[in-house]
Amino acid sequence: MQQYKTIKSFKDLEVYQNLYKSCILVMTKIVPKLPQSERFDLRDQLSRSSKAAPRLVAEGYAKKHQKAGFQKYIDDAMAESNECVVSLEQVKDIYHIEDGLCNELIDTYDKSARQLFKLAIAWERFKNRRITQPFYDTRGANTNPNEKY
Secondary structure (H helix, E strand, O other): OOOOOOOOOHHHOHHHHHHHHHHHHHHHHHHHHOOHHHOOOHHHHHHHHHHHHHHHHHHHHHOOOOHHHHHHHHHHHHHHHHHHHHHHHHHHHHHOOOHHHHHHHHHHHHHHHHHHHHHHHHHHHHHHHHHHOOOEOOOOOEOOOOOOO
16 A cells, blocks of 8 residues: 655645746746747746746645645646647757657656646545545444534
């Protein structure tokens, strides 16, 4: 059985860590090498989406008690990750900038989008389980969850 670390902060989430590291690589190794002609297009898009993904995970984590709020931020982070994949593919295919690094980052952003999707499903199941699971007292008999103790 796989043991999981206790999550005490958004920084404990592997998906956050991967997105943050990827953002730093994009901003320091890819964006500066893009031509000036891409200043208001590919450069801006890649900059914004790479920085937005980890921010959205952090902000969503703060709203984890709100089912809809958390889900929205996770969905938005997934969309930003997918946007990074497309932008990095364009960087690689059009400008041939850091092809190897772009491939690694594409894999990381793709994995992150899948992790976010799984996180959303796991959170949905967790929230529903807490609400719909029958309440049992210590003797194992059904008890009314609205009953006062």
